[in-house]
Each structure stands twice: as structure tokens, then as C-alpha cells.
Amino acid sequence: MGIVSKLPVYMENVPGGGLVTTRLEQVLNWSRASSLWYMLFGLACCAIEMMCTGASRFDFDRFGMIYRASPRQSDLMLVTGTLTHKMAPRIKLLYDQMSSPKYVLAMGGCATRGGPFYYDSYSVVKGVDLIIPVDIYVPGCPPRPESLMEGCMKLMEKVKQEKLVDWSRDVKPE
Amino acid sequence: MDDEKYIEIDPVTGTSSDSGFPTEEFMVNMGPQHPSTHGVCRLLLTMDGENVKHCQPHIGYLHRAIEKICENRKYQMITPLMDRFEYLMSMACGWLYCLGVERIAEVEVPERGEYLRVLMTELNRIASHLIFLATFGLDLGAVTPFLYGLRDREYIVDLFEETSGQRLLYNYIRIGGVAKDLSVGFEKKCLKFIDYFLPIIDDYEDLLTNNPIFLTRTKNVGVLSRDLALDYAAAGPVLRASGIKWDLRRDDPYGCYDKFDFEIPTGENGDTWDRYIVRIREMRESCSIVRQAIEGLPEGDFKAKVKPSFKPPAGECYTRVESARGEMGAYIVSDGTNKPTRLKLRGASYNHIMALPEICPGIKIADLVAIFASFDSIMPEVDR
Amino acid sequence: MLLENYGTVGIFLVASVGFVLITFFFAKLIRPQRPTDAQLSTYECGEKTVGPSWVQYNVRYYVFALLFVIFDVEVAFLIPWAVVYKQLGLFALVEMLIFLFILIFGLIYAWKKEVLKWV
Amino acid sequence: MSSQSDVVPSILKAFSGKVSELELNPPQSAILVDAAAIRDVFEYLRKDTEFKFDYLSCLSGVDAVEHLEVVYHIFSTETKCKLTVKVKLPPENPEIDSICDIYKAANWYERELSELYGIKVNVHPDMRLLLLPDDWDQGHPMRKGWTGDDFVVMPEK
Numbered sequence: 066m067g068i069v070s071k072l073p074v075y076m077e078n079v080p081g082g083g084l085v086t087t088r089l090e091q092v093l094n095w096s097r098a099s100s101l102w103y104m105l106f107g108l109a110c111c112a113i114e115m116m117c118t119g120a121s122r123f124d125f126d127r128f129g130m131i132y133r134a135s136p137r138q139s140d141l142m143l144v145t146g147t148l149t150h151k152m153a154p155r156i157k158l159l160y161d162q163m164s165s166p167k168y169v170l171a172m173g174g175c176a177t178r179g180g181p182f183y184y185d186s187y188s189v190v191k192g193v194d195l196i197i198p199v200d201i202y203v204p205g206c207p208p209r210p211e212s213l214m215e216g217c218m219k220l221m222e223k224v225k226q227e228k229l230v231d232w233s234r235d236v237k238p239e
Numbered sequence: 240m241d242d243e244k245y246i247e248i249d250p251v252t253g254t255s256s257d258s259g260f261p262t263e264e265f266m267v268n269m270g271p272q273h274p275s276t277h278g279v280c281r282l283l284l285t286m287d288g289e290n291v292k293h294c295q296p297h298i299g300y301l302h303r304a305i306e307k308i309c310e311n312r313k314y315q316m317i318t319p320l321m322d323r324f325e326y327l328m329s330m331a332c333g334w335l336y337c338l339g340v341e342r343i344a345e346v347e348v349p350e351r352g353e354y355l356r357v358l359m360t361e362l363n364r365i366a367s368h369l370i371f372l373a374t375f376g377l378d379l380g381a382v383t384p385f386l387y388g389l390r391d392r393e394y395i396v397d398l399f400e401e402t403s404g405q406r407l408l409y410n411y412i413r414i415g416g417v418a419k420d421l422s423v424g425f426e427k428k429c430l431k432f433i434d435y436f437l438p439i440i441d442d443y444e445d446l447l448t449n450n451p452i453f454l455t456r457t458k459n460v461g462v463l464s465r466d467l468a469l470d471y472a473a474a475g476p477v478l479r480a481s482g483i484k485w486d487l488r489r490d491d492p493y494g495c496y497d498k499f500d501f502e503i504p505t506g507e508n509g510d511t512w513d514r515y516i517v518r519i520r521e522m523r524e525s526c527s528i529v530r531q532a533i534e535g536l537p538e539g540d541f542k543a544k545v546k547p548s549f550k551p552p553a554g555e556c557y558t559r560v561e562s563a564r565g566e567m568g569a570y571i572v573s574d575g576t577n578k579p580t581r582l583k584l585r586g587a588s589y590n591h592i593m594a595l596p597e598i599c600p601g602i603k604i605a606d607l608v609a610i611f612a613s614f615d616s617i618m619p620e621v622d623r
Numbered sequence: 624m625l626l627e628n629y630g631t632v633g634i635f636l637v638a639s640v641g642f643v644l645i646t647f648f649f650a651k652l653i654r655p656q657r658p659t660d661a662q663l664s665t666y667e668c669g670e671k672t673v674g675p676s677w678v679q680y681n682v683r684y685y686v687f688a689l690l691f692v693i694f695d696v697e698v699a700f701l702i703p704w705a706v707v708y709k710q711l712g713l714f715a716l717v718e719m720l721i722f723l724f725i726l727i728f729g730l731i732y733a734w735k736k737e738v739l740k741w742v
Numbered sequence: 743m744s745s746q747s748d749v750v751p752s753i754l755k756a757f758s759g760k761v762s763e764l765e766l767n768p769p770q771s772a773i774l775v776d777a778a779a780i781r782d783v784f785e786y787l788r789k790d791t792e793f794k795f796d797y798l799s800c801l802s803g804v805d806a807v808e809h810l811e812v813v814y815h816i817f818s819t820e821t822k823c824k825l826t827v828k829v830k831l832p833p834e835n836p837e838i839d840s841i842c843d844i845y846k847a848a849n850w851y852e853r854e855l856s857e858l859y860g861i862k863v864n865v866h867p868d869m870r871l872l873l874l875p876d877d878w879d880q881g882h883p884m885r886k887g888w889t890g891d892d893f894v895v896m897p898e899k
Contacts, residue, residue, distance in 0.1 A: 068652055093653060105274050109619060110326035112278070113370070113407055116395075118371075120389035134274045149622075151875040152279060152300045153272050155669035161661030165653070170484055181320060183307040185897035187883045188874070191892065205406055222670060232655035263678035270668025281670065286863060288681040299873040312898055342768045467794050479811035485819050499884065554767020557800065557815045557826065568800045571814065583802035586747075593850050622873060 069093075070229055073094040075182065090229050097140070097166060098224040100129040104139035108146025111173040115145045117212035128217055136163040141220070142197075144239070145207075147175035147182055148190040160197040166232050168224070170216055171199045174206040181206065257359055262287055265605075271300045277379045277475030282611075284604065291607055295465040295601035296592050299476075309582040314340055314414060317582070322408035324584055325620045327370055330363040330397075331562040333412035338493055339558040339571040340414050341473050344551035352416030352541045353495040356540030358532040359402070359411060361525040362429075365436070366395040367563035368518045368525075371539025371615040374441060375515060378612035379456050383446060394432050401425060414549065416542030426533050433526050440522055450517065457511040461598045462611030464509060471594035473585040476517045477614060487561035499531050511613040518563075519616070526536045537605065550577050564588055564615055586620025686738050690730075697726050746771060749793055749823050772826035777838055780829055783847060784841045787816060793823045801851035803859040805871055805886045810836050810861060815844075833852060840866040859886040 076082030174180030322329035376384025504520035507512025565587025
């Protein structure tokens with residue numbers, strides 16, 4: 066949030082300045098929430114359900130969510146499937162290469178807490194949140210397209226309540 | 240420089256061999272996150288310009304250690320895990336595992352159970368070939384097959400949801416038979432789908448099969464010769480496209496496939512187009528098998544009685560099932576306790592990706608995408 | 624009379640340049656600035672890059688691009704001529720044909736030199 | 743069409759000392775081969791015998807606590823015959839010869855065998871880690887008594 070994030074500080078002492086910042090926040094958040102481009106990133110079975118959600122019957126495009134192949138142009142990382150130890154550093158790199166504001170939706174039991182592979186498996190990471198910060202968890206194995214869409218709607222509500230300073234420069238990048 | 244030819248281009252490798260410009264190679268990762276690797280497979284390509292000189296597959300990004308997990312699970316608890324072994328054809332995985340356990344424990348599956356298994360696996364084969372059509376078209380740049388394929392797959396997924404309650408991982412085939420009987424009116428809906436679907440396959444054929452762009456992109460691209468296919472133990476449509484008439488449903492019969500008559504489509508010279516056309520024809524065969532299964536469905540119960548404390552005698556057995564991608568094998572070793580001591584799973588895509596470096600030298604990277612898509616290999620059966 | 628026409632061209636120029644600058648500046652104003660060193664690394668399907676990428680390509684890519692530029696500029700010259708060739712009469716037609724002929728001769732030369740052969 | 747039943751006798755005749763018949767629960771034709779003779783047996787199975795086993799379907803390692811087993815399942819596409827070939831190996835530093843020049847399909851299976859079971863495969867063209875992460879240093883996970891960090895065993899109910 067280049068200069069805009071400093072706006073609320075100046076606007077405080079201007080009478081009626083708070084109104085301007087909240088209006089601006091709402092406009093920015095509305096534009097971000099209604100065009101969450103997700104990164105094409107299928108790990109396992111949930112990727113097939115994500116494909117069906119992206120296809121004509123359940124149609125992600127109604128939410129303005131188009132799949133982008135590269136992390137540079139995507140705002141949302143849909144982690145669909147089982148994360149293994151060999152894939153973990155790659156996911157961390159991909160997450161860093163996305164430009165902020167960026168969000169993560171962990172789809173399915175495997176991405177949330179290891180799912181059916183929690184016990185007895187030597188190579189599964191028990192949850193994606195051990196690697197990258199996750200905003201929304203969608204339960205199910207694989208979750209139905211409707212529950213994936215409900216997860217995305219919850220994410221849109223979360224994006225709409227963000228403040229201008231949330232993404233400002235002085236927050237130390239982890 | 241001889242004046243007659245300005246640049247002498249070596250046809251095979253595409254590099255200019257005259258002394259003036261020796262070209263250097265560079266390495267590119269067609270890596271884990273790539274739209275056309277259908278999952279997380281990494282191909283480390285040594286490139287010269289746009290021609291691939293050498294391809295080195297790296298797998299293991301989806302290695303979930305299913306075999307280690309199954310060594311600590313009771314026999315009935317393994318069937319849901321089996322669906323995750325190959326999630327596009329999970330009926331066949333369940334059948335593969337139950338077939339092995341039934342052979343070891345001599346469990347007799349009733350007639351209706353066998354018919355339901357054939358019916359559901361053939362429907363699942365159509366759904367899996369539709370996903371192949373979708374991703375194959377998308378990789379070659381045609382978006383319409385993607386939308387058509389997934390739209391028609393939703394009909395089949397509704398049928399599965401009715402019988403097993405799940406869209407993708409059904410856990411429907413259990414030891415001794417199937418989980419539930421068909422719901423009321425399932426036969427009518429299934430026949431209605433088949434009547435709707437057969438002309439739709441002709442639409443797909445009009446869209447792609449004789450499309451000149453599609454032909455130049457796929458005709459004799461990535462030829463897998465007969466002996467190479469056999470040497471790498473390729474299976475299923477990839478083997479049949481190379482001209483070898485080998486289908487487990489006919490040559491190593493299991494279940495009640497001998498009661499159905501269907502013919503096995505094969506290709507001639509094993510290129511990408513043959514692998515595509517073999518799958519399209521297989522969809523038609525599966526439709527006729529589904530119709531025969533519905534019409535000949537016998538009465539009676541659908542599952543043999545299996546006690547919850549099920550303990551098969553000590554023994555071992557290797558069973559093979561014809562899945563959409565090829566021959567799936569399960570080697571089950573039991574030592575009399577209620578847990579298998581070893582469950583080795585073999586997927587067909589494992590061998591297809593092993594054979595990829597043999598085809599790669601000299602092709603363009605766009606052809607590599609087409610070849611990889613024509614193998615229709617997905618990562619769970621490679622990494623297990 | 625001539626001056627006003629340049630007025631519209633001027634306004635059109637200012638509007639187009641202004642539009643480009645505003646969109647960039649506005650985006651720079653809004654987007655968060657959180658550059659991490661991983662973010663600036665090259666993206667290669669989630670992997671770290673292997674080997675140098677500043678290598679000597681095959682020369683045919685450059686030659687093909689050069690030929691494209693030549694014929695693209697040729698078309699750029701054709702367009703204003705094509706708009707008014709009716710009023711210009713026969714003389715302009717012959718002149719343009721000569722221009723086209725020279726370039727087609729260049730194309731045949733390149734073809735015979737096998738520059739266009741793409742393997 | 744040579745039937746399935748006389749596959750094993752012909753092999754026993756050819757390799758009298760080093761091969762022995764195996765009885766398994768669902769009756770199937772299976773032979774036990776000593777580790778040293780594995781290459782000649784497969785050379786023979788692939789080329790000389792009239793059954794022409796040209797399809798190596800599966801190669802799996804089995805950890806039967808007191809010894810390790812390597813099990814090959816080979817089939818023939820012409821004569822539709824099946825054969826299970828087993829090799830017993832000692833649990834400490836097991837070793838076996840690679841057959842990936844006879845059957846190209848065995849390449850990755852042997853790599854997997856060596857990383858998951860610790861069975862050293864000699865003369866293998868490129869022995870790298872296949873399924874495990876590159877920085878894996880916790881031994882061979884498929885062995886029976888193996889435990890590693892964050893390896894959670896399912897509690898018995």
C-alpha cells in the first residue's frame with residue numbers, strides 16, 4: 066500500500082477525513098474481493114474437484130475467479146491436495162513469489178491436517194499451515210464444489226473487512 | 240562459408256552445425272507446478288533453442304507412502320485408501336484390492352455384485368477418459384473439449400453420487416461385493432445417459448479427430464515403438480496404440496468380463512493421435528458394456544457376508560486390473576493377522592513416465608506437452 | 624485551418640500518454656510494497672533455476688524476427704496508401720507495385736537461402 | 743499353446759541347482775532363485791524359453807522381518823503365462839544384481855527398492871533417490887521397525 070497506507074495518519078486531523086479512508090478502503094477491498102485470481106496448482110484428488118468447480122457446471126468465473134498459471138498474476142493460492150516433505154520448499158517458494166495482497170485457501174483434509182495420511186506416513190506434511198499462513202480451511206475429502214465456493218465466499222468477506230494499514234510497508238514481512 | 244547455403248541446419252537436432260554459431264544448451268524445469276504436468280511431476284529438460292535434447296523426470300512430489308500406511312491398517316480399513324491410489328479411476332483401485340483379498344481368502348462374490356462392479360468400473364472409465372479428453376484438448380490449446388468433457392462427466396458423477404454418495408472417491412467396492420445396491424430408477428437414468436452420450440462422442444470426433452491443426456500437432460509425434468512399449472511394460476491405451484492387442488479384461492480375465500462381448504481398439508504406429516483415438520473408441524466400447532450390464536443385471540444379494548474381524552489365511556497374490564491408464568497391479572502378502580504385511584501397488588503411469596526420456600531427444604517442447612498429455616498419466620499412481 | 628487539425632492530434636497524444644501514466648501511478652499508489660528477496664527470484668515452476676540462461680541461441684530465431692520486422696513495416700506503409708489510392712490515380716499504383724516487387728524479391732531471396740526452413 | 747502348468751518344470755530342468763519350486767496359498771507358478779543366479783535366470787526367461795516372458799509387470803520388496811524378499815512378477819503377452827520369481831536376502835546389507843538391461847522397466851523399481859528397503863542394487867545406471875526428498879537421511883522407511891521424526895503410528899483402538 067504505497068502512499069495510500071499513510072493516508073489514514075494524515076486524514077485523522079482533517080475533519081471528516083475518516084469518511085474518505087473508509088470509502089477508499091471499501092472501494093479497494095471490493096475490487097480485490099471480486100477478482101481473486103487463483104493459481105493453477107493441483108496436488109492431488111482435490112485438484113480434480115477444483116477443475117470441476119472451474120468448469121461449466123459450478124463455474125468459478127461467476128465470482129470473478131479465473132485460474133492463472135503463474136504466481137505473478139495470482140492473488141489466491143488454492144492448496145488442493147496432500148503436501149509432502151519434498152513439495153514443501155517448492156510451495157514456500159511459490160508463496161513468496163506471489164505478490165501481496167495474497168491469500169491462501171487450504172482445500173481438503175490433507176491440506177488442513179494431513180487428512181487420511183496423518184498416521185503412519187513418513188512423507189506427508191501434517192497441514193499446510195506449518196509451511197505458509199493459511200486464511201481459509203475447507204473441510205472434506207475431496208470437498209464438494211459447493212463447499213469450495215462457500216470457502217471462497219468466506220474469503221471474500223474476510224477481504225472486504227481489511228484495513229488500509231493491514232498490507233502497509235512497515236509490517237515486517239515474515 | 241559456402242555461398243550456396245547461408246545456414247546449414249541439421250534436421251535432427253535443429254542446431255546450426257556450421258562453425259560460425261555453435262549453440263549452447265540450457266536447462267529448464269517443467270516443474271512441479273505446471274499446468275500441463277497433470278499434478279506434480281518435474282521434468283528437467285536440457286534444451287537447445289526450442290528443441291528438447293534430454294529430459295530427466297523427477298517424481299516423488301506426491302509420495303504419500305500409501306504402502307507404509309496399509310501395513311498398519313485392518314483389511315476393511317484399506318478400501319477407502321485404495322481410492323486415493325488413483326483418484327480418476329477409483330472404482331478400479333477398489334476392485335483391484337478386493338480381488339486380491341478375495342483370492343487369498345477364497346471369498347465368493349455373488350453374481351449381482353460382479354455385475355455391479357463391471358457396471359461401475361466401466362462408467363468410471365468413461366469419466367476418466369472424459370478428463371483425458373478435457374486435459375488433452377487444453378494442453379493443445381483447444382478449450383472447447385475441456386468444457387464439453389467436464390460438462391458430460393457431471394452426468395456420470397451424478398450417477399455415482401446416487402449410488403455411493405461421493406463425486407470422486409467412491410469407496411463403493413468392498414471385500415465380498417459392493418457397498419450398496421442400486422437406487423430406484425438408476426437403470427433408467429443410466430440408459431438415458433448412454434443414449435445421450437453416444438452421439439456426443441461423434442461431436443468430439445468432429446471437433447478434434449480430423450481437425451488439420453490437431454493432426455499436425457499429433458500425427459507421428461512421440462512414436463512409442465512396439466518393442467519399446469513392451470520393454471518398458473507400458474500398458475492400456477498406450478500399449479494398444481503401439482499396435483499390441485493386450486487388454487486385461489480379455490487376456491487375463493477377472494470378475495465376470497467373459498460374459499460381455501466388446502472388442503479392443505488398437506492403433507497402428509503408436510503416435511499421439513493413436514493414443515487419442517484408442518481412448519475415444521474405448522469410450523464407445525464402455526458404453527456398450529454398460530448397456531449390456533444394465534440389461535443383464537441378475538437378481539440376488541450384492542455382497543457376501545464378511546465378518547468384521549476378517550482374517551484371511553496366510554498367502555500372497557498379485558492381481559491386475561485394466562484401468563483407464565493401463566494395467567494396475569496389487570501384490571498383497573498376508574500372514575494370517577488382520578493386517579497385510581505387504582501391499583505393493585503398481586500403476587501404469589509409472590512406466591509411461593519412465594519411457595518418456597526415450598522419446599524426448601529432438602522433439603520440440605510443444606510436442607513434449609502433447610506427448611505427456613497423451614500418456615494421460617497422473618501422479619498418485621506414480622508416486623503412491 | 625491547418626493549425627486546428629494539429630490541435631486534435633495534440634489532444635489525442637496527451638490523452639493517450641496521460642492514460643498510461645495515470646494507470647501505472649494509480650496502481651503504484653495502491654499496491655502494497657512488501658518485496659522479499661524470494662519474491663524477486665526468477666519463477667521456474669516452483670524450482671530453483673538450474674544453470675545459466677544467458678546462452679547462445681540458434682541464429683535462426685534472430686533472422687526470422689528480422690524478416691518479420693521488415694515485412695511488418697512494409698504493411699505499415701501499405702495502409703495509408705490503401706486508404707487513398709483511388710484519388711491518387713495510376714501513378715501511385717505503379718509506384719506501390721514497384722515497392723512491393725522489391726520486397727517480394729527480398730522474400731524469394733530469403734526463401735532460396737533456406738532461412739525460412741524451420742526445424 | 744503351451745499351458746501354464748509346465749512353465750516351472752522346464753525352468754527347474756534348465757537351472758537344476760539354483761532354482762526351487764515354491765508353494766503359495768492361491769496356487770500359482772512361483773520359483774525361488776538364489777541371489778547370485780538372478781541375471782542368468784532372467785536372461786533365460788526373457789530369451790531362451792518358449793514362453794518368452796517379455797512383460798515385467800511388478801518388482802517389489804517385502805520385509806518379512808527375519809529375511810528380505812525381492813519378488814518379480816513377469817508375464818508373457820504371446821503365451822499368456824505368468825510366473826512369480828522370488829529372491830531371499832539377508833536382513834543386514836542385502837545385495838542384488840540389477841536386471842534393468844534385460845527388462846528396461848526394472849529401472850525405477852530398483853531405484854525405489856534401494857531407497858525404501860536399503861537393498862543395494864549393483865550395476866544400476868543411475869542410482870539416485872526417486873521418491874524420497876533429496877535431503878533424506880533417515881534410513882530406509884519401508885523396513886518394519888523403522889521410525890522417523892514426525893512419524894505418528896496409528897493407536898490401536
